[in-house]
Amino acid sequence: MTRLHSYEEANERVQAVYDDLMRTRNTDYVNNLWKALANHPPTLERTWERVKTIMGQPGEIDPLVRELIYIAVSVTNNCEYCIATHSAAARAKGMSEEMFGELMAIVGLANETNRLANGYRVPVDEKYR
Amino acid sequence: MTRLHSYEEANERVQAVYDDLMRTRNTDYVNNLWKALANHPPTLERTWERVKTIMGQPGEIDPLVRELIYIAVSVTNNCEYCIATHSAAARAKGMSEEMFGELMAIVGLANETNRLANGYRVPVDEKYR
Amino acid sequence: MTRLHSYEEANERVQAVYDDLMRTRNTDYVNNLWKALANHPPTLERTWERVKTIMGQPGEIDPLVRELIYIAVSVTNNCEYCIATHSAAARAKGMSEEMFGELMAIVGLANETNRLANGYRVPVDEKYR
Amino acid sequence: MTRLHSYEEANERVQAVYDDLMRTRNTDYVNNLWKALANHPPTLERTWERVKTIMGQPGEIDPLVRELIYIAVSVTNNCEYCIATHSAAARAKGMSEEMFGELMAIVGLANETNRLANGYRVPVDEKYR
Amino acid sequence: MTRLHSYEEANERVQAVYDDLMRTRNTDYVNNLWKALANHPPTLERTWERVKTIMGQPGEIDPLVRELIYIAVSVTNNCEYCIATHSAAARAKGMSEEMFGELMAIVGLANETNRLANGYRVPVDEKYR
Amino acid sequence: MTRLHSYEEANERVQAVYDDLMRTRNTDYVNNLWKALANHPPTLERTWERVKTIMGQPGEIDPLVRELIYIAVSVTNNCEYCIATHSAAARAKGMSEEMFGELMAIVGLANETNRLANGYRVPVDEKYR
Numbered sequence: 001m002t003r004l005h006s007y008e009e010a011n012e013r014v015q016a017v018y019d020d021l022m023r024t025r026n027t028d029y030v031n032n033l034w035k036a037l038a039n040h041p042p043t044l045e046r047t048w049e050r051v052k053t054i055m056g057q058p059g060e061i062d063p064l065v066r067e068l069i070y071i072a073v074s075v076t077n078n079c080e081y082c083i084a085t086h087s088a089a090a091r092a093k094g095m096s097e098e099m100f101g102e103l104m105a106i107v108g109l110a111n112e113t114n115r116l117a118n119g120y121r122v123p124v125d126e127k128y129r
Numbered sequence: 130m131t132r133l134h135s136y137e138e139a140n141e142r143v144q145a146v147y148d149d150l151m152r153t154r155n156t157d158y159v160n161n162l163w164k165a166l167a168n169h170p171p172t173l174e175r176t177w178e179r180v181k182t183i184m185g186q187p188g189e190i191d192p193l194v195r196e197l198i199y200i201a202v203s204v205t206n207n208c209e210y211c212i213a214t215h216s217a218a219a220r221a222k223g224m225s226e227e228m229f230g231e232l233m234a235i236v237g238l239a240n241e242t243n244r245l246a247n248g249y250r251v252p253v254d255e256k257y258r
Numbered sequence: 259m260t261r262l263h264s265y266e267e268a269n270e271r272v273q274a275v276y277d278d279l280m281r282t283r284n285t286d287y288v289n290n291l292w293k294a295l296a297n298h299p300p301t302l303e304r305t306w307e308r309v310k311t312i313m314g315q316p317g318e319i320d321p322l323v324r325e326l327i328y329i330a331v332s333v334t335n336n337c338e339y340c341i342a343t344h345s346a347a348a349r350a351k352g353m354s355e356e357m358f359g360e361l362m363a364i365v366g367l368a369n370e371t372n373r374l375a376n377g378y379r380v381p382v383d384e385k386y387r
Numbered sequence: 388m389t390r391l392h393s394y395e396e397a398n399e400r401v402q403a404v405y406d407d408l409m410r411t412r413n414t415d416y417v418n419n420l421w422k423a424l425a426n427h428p429p430t431l432e433r434t435w436e437r438v439k440t441i442m443g444q445p446g447e448i449d450p451l452v453r454e455l456i457y458i459a460v461s462v463t464n465n466c467e468y469c470i471a472t473h474s475a476a477a478r479a480k481g482m483s484e485e486m487f488g489e490l491m492a493i494v495g496l497a498n499e500t501n502r503l504a505n506g507y508r509v510p511v512d513e514k515y516r
Numbered sequence: 517m518t519r520l521h522s523y524e525e526a527n528e529r530v531q532a533v534y535d536d537l538m539r540t541r542n543t544d545y546v547n548n549l550w551k552a553l554a555n556h557p558p559t560l561e562r563t564w565e566r567v568k569t570i571m572g573q574p575g576e577i578d579p580l581v582r583e584l585i586y587i588a589v590s591v592t593n594n595c596e597y598c599i600a601t602h603s604a605a606a607r608a609k610g611m612s613e614e615m616f617g618e619l620m621a622i623v624g625l626a627n628e629t630n631r632l633a634n635g636y637r638v639p640v641d642e643k644y645r
Numbered sequence: 646m647t648r649l650h651s652y653e654e655a656n657e658r659v660q661a662v663y664d665d666l667m668r669t670r671n672t673d674y675v676n677n678l679w680k681a682l683a684n685h686p687p688t689l690e691r692t693w694e695r696v697k698t699i700m701g702q703p704g705e706i707d708p709l710v711r712e713l714i715y716i717a718v719s720v721t722n723n724c725e726y727c728i729a730t731h732s733a734a735a736r737a738k739g740m741s742e743e744m745f746g747e748l749m750a751i752v753g754l755a756n757e758t759n760r761l762a763n764g765y766r767v768p769v770d771e772k773y774r
Binding site: 559563567576582622625629 | 646684726756
């Protein structure tokens with residue numbers, strides 16, 4: 001099983017990421033993904049930097065919508081860890097049970113119609129090329 | 130190559146779907162997916178009914194956001210037809226080039242972190258189970 | 259672009275596979291997949307041996323049904339080459355347009371419900387474990 | 388964890404689906420997928436309607452073969468829930484251990500050859516376009 | 517649950533594969549994949565033959581590198597069984613924790629950039645066609 | 646179609662990435678992926694930074710092996726653009742036709758056995774957990 005590095009066991013480089021993560025998210029909890037990535041500090045640092053920026057910094061897409069998009073990808077790929085943690089994040093940002101249901105309906109529909117388009121080998125319309 | 134059924138060649142059952150689609154979308158253009166699904170009218174009818182409802186009827190998720198979610202799935206599955214047509218639909222509903230760029234960044238990130246979670250076999254935290 | 263090895267250019271080892279393929283399928287046409295795999299004769303030989311056995315030898319699953327299963331996987335993975343060639347093979351074995359439509363409906367449905375089960379993280383029922 | 392709605396806790400709209408499902412399948416057991424989808428009644432209703440029609444109504448593809456196709460997709464996508472429940476459904480409709488073994492061999496082969504076609508970027512033969 | 521065939525319960529055909537596997541790998545342990553495939557002896561035999569050849573026989577790619585490639589695919593497809601067993605095999609052949617971290621970084625990157633190329637529908641450059 | 650930004654049309658921020666890329670790779674050619682990502686400069690910068698680091702900086706995995714791993718993922722996901730460009734990169738670093746053939750054999754095998762493990766729902770052996 002993958003070793004999960006607790007704050008106490010971690011070296012300074014890893015602790016710096018944990019500290020920034022807890023400060024940024026205003027929490028004292030570091031979830032398991034980061035404790036696993038701590039096995040390879042460069043990946044830990046790069047991944048946290050990107051998550052912080054892409055999911056968190058100001059932009060044209062609303063923070064809750066970013067979570068919905070993240071969940072859509074994770075459900076399509078069947079990443080249980082990512083579905084569980086980002087569903088929680090989305091709920092914390094205001095996702096209702098109804099909204100999750102609508103999200104699942106869209107994700108299910110797209111996964112279906114993607115295959116109908118594949119199977120019938122539908123050529124892209126001239127106007128959408 | 131899959132036969133694409135034009136309005137003129139289509140039977141009444143298929144024309145009824147084309148008519149509803151053009152009326153609902155306020156257009157005189159039927160795109161190739163539907164002309165391909167016309168090879169199997171029950172699938173044409175069911176798929177249109179679902180797309181009309183899931184993508185179009187009032188709900189908690191904004192119509193533009195629904196398109197972003199749809200694109201996220203289609204990019205993950207690499208369905209070129211779906212990416213092309215729904216990117217056009219999203220632009221028609223207000224998606225800017227910047228917004229598309231942010232969407233791609235989130236989709237890319239989730240596809241990456243899904244694999245980091247898989248590869249390190251990260252157990253779901255007790256609190257997110 | 260991948261080099262496609264014609265019969266004339268191929269070495270004896272490759273020609274032996276082409277010969278067996280044409281004899282087994284009662285045709286004088288070798289399709290492009292094999293001409294591409296000829297770049298690596300061991301893969302050509304192993305793949306042809308397996309296709310011949312798994313798709314062709316007597317068993318409990320009907321030859322046409324084997325093609326339907328093969329198409330279902332290829333549509334899910336979006337392998338255009340495999341969809342095109344095995345749809346032709348299935349039609350040669352009796353697949354009607356209606357049957358292809360039903361197949362696409364099932365493939366679309368499964369791709370959808372797979373995601374509903376993922377997204378809702380549905381636990382396997384005690385009785386199906 | 389996703390809430391699973393028992394018959395007793397469910398509202399009338401959900402109970403109506405459970406009733407139809409039990410009647411159609413001649414069982415008194417409602418499996419977990421439906422109890423999870425009950426969190427979003429419109430998705431529950433639409434999904435059951437489609438499963439009932441696509442998997443159950445008369446057509447050109449045999450009911451057992453429909454299950455084999457459904458399993459092929461679910462194995463390719465690695466949906467454990469769907470593999471477990473539809474393998475049970477297939478066995479109830481007559482799938483032998485030998486037949487399941489042949490199915491897995493075809494699914495494995497197609498997943499392999501899909502990648503050989505991708506990797507060698509094999510162009511679709513003129514005659515199969 | 518899938519029946520796992522122990523050596524003692526297995527028939528001669530299955531035992532012959534187990535014997536060859538233990539001899540080839542210089543171990544007295546047969547892992548669960550093979551005990552499951554024993555449910556369909558032809559698949560057991562064919563799969564073992566291929567694993568023995570493709571992963572084990574002399575060639576231009578180093579045995580440890582073969583394991584890294586195998587893991588890259590398994591992580592992309594999220595096959596937990598394959599990730600677990602081949603990570604162990606790779607460690608036995610010399611994979612360090614740092615090397616695994618670098619592998620995960622590459623796999624994550626490729627899964628991300630694959631989607632950026634899809635989403636932007638980037639045409640293959642003339643010189644790489 | 647996605648707009649591809651030539652060096653001349655690009656703004657300074659984009660040109661800085663193109664310059665670094667050409668210097669790092671010792672070439673005067675910028676391939677289409679970067680010209681497409683130039684539509685969203687932050688994604689262009691972050692992606693180039695990561696590709697430069699993960700694929701190029703010193704580490705325990707050999708540069709050619711990194712390309713093989715990248716190709717393995719891209720073939721599994723069927724990203725034609727990535728297969729085409731990274732196969733060229735791998736050849737430039739010494740990949741022979743034989744080595745590519747062995748790579749495809751491993752990728753095909755893993756994609757197959759991933760599904761056999763899924764389909765038979767093989768439990769991870771105690772010792773590999």
